Amino acid sequence: MAYSEKVLDHFKNPKNVGTLDKSKKNVGTGLVGAPECGDVMRLQIEVDEESGMIKDAKFKTFGCGSAIASSSLATEWLIGKSLEEAGNIDNMDIVEELALPPVKIHCSVLAEDAIKSAISDYKEKNGITA
């Protein structure tokens, strides 16, 4: 199976790889997947408390190239978005942008789960109810 140019680019030069301080109140962390399943994604957002906008996002992913590309793309999309906008990112947007084949759709689902999980972690920390 050949990968799309976009997947290859995100894989070789992943954007926003790293770790945010999860003890900070304005950082939300999402950890999804399982080593047994062959992919684990950790996605973090840092929210600007005044504007409520996501000012930084970082990821680390254990997985195949499509999983890594999906999470790299997700962090790019998250920066500069409000939590509400971020919550509306749909896995099919990722599929389309990266031209993922059907067997790799689960990678995009995992990325969407990671985004939602990071947002809910942030909300929980800050006492915001859905």
Next chain:
Amino acid sequence: MSNRKLIYLDNNSTTPCDPRVVEAMLPYFYEHPGNAASRNHPFGWEAEDAVDLARQRIAALLNVDPKEIIFTSGATESDNLALKGVFEMYKSKGNHIITATTEHKAVLDSCKKIESMGGEVTYLEVQPDGRIDLEKLEAAIKPSTILVSIMWANNETGVIQDMKAIGDICAKHGVLFMSDATQAVGKIPVHPKEVGVHLLAFTGHKMYGPKGVGALFVNRKNPRVKVTAQMDGGGHERGMRSGTLNVPGIVGMGKAAEIAMNEMESDTQRISKLRDKLERELTTRLEESYINGDVAHRMPHVTNISFKHVEGEGLMMTFNQEIGVSSGSACTSASLEPSYVLVALGLGDDLAHSSIRFSLGRFTTEEEIDYAIDALVKGVNHMRDLSPIWEMYKEGIDLSKIVWSEH
């Protein structure tokens, strides 16, 4: 894309066809077009002579009688013919077959079919080193057992079974012994009669021959073994496999057998040195890397290594524009199932997902191995920089205590 030559370290999938094999085959496409079954003109005689020579060369490699070689389309067909053919031929004597969980799918799926035909199959678990527990094997034999099917060498790990010991157990209980020797024939000495194997399946394209041709050795004397044909037609191959013989393919497989016989020893010496270098460099330069399978009983050209907290398919993507290897991780379906062979060795799913199989060959050079070592080290480090579980592991977090959201 650089102009560097691609590096092929996936010889267990298929080997390149040796140029000497190709040369031997070419005349049999146009100059000598005959059907080996045409008994009444020179075209047929030429084809038959060529097939006879190939049969002799293959028989010589196995140290068996040429009459005991049945040509097929490949190892999958040979496995099917041996298993289903024995079951149909001997089912009045018993319906029980013993095999192992680490066998190739051609064996496992044939056994599944036999179960649906009223057979009973025992799938033995292997030891953590990949070898059969001989006591368990013997204990599994019962009065209704007609056949034991154990592969000579495993395709994923290269682990070689104790064929003589298994053959002795089968002989003691009067049970037929079949072996899928696809990965072993042409690379290490495989002499079925010396170890008590009665049926042996193998193929051309794993021994530098062409694809689309294989063979089944069927023992003719003490005991005289028969299999029920799975392909009906003109009664070729002593009635066990009908169908016009693939003359160019058979000629190629014969030539490949001849070359293997002459060069096996020198090939093995050279290739195993390269394999050992690859293995030594990777496991010393990369912490938390583990060799899978019994290193003391292993094919000389194979190594299967797990790089902890790195997903195999992702790792392959760091170098697969230049280097061809195989991964135990099949991240291509919603189930994301890792290699069943590695799981059968007792590897956790995480290590199974982290494995790469390197299989070297006759045409592998030291320069290629040096390049591959550097590419692998770079790739594993890249993937670990990206891996959240590697980070947690380095922080001393016990990963087994984390509640993962399995999907």
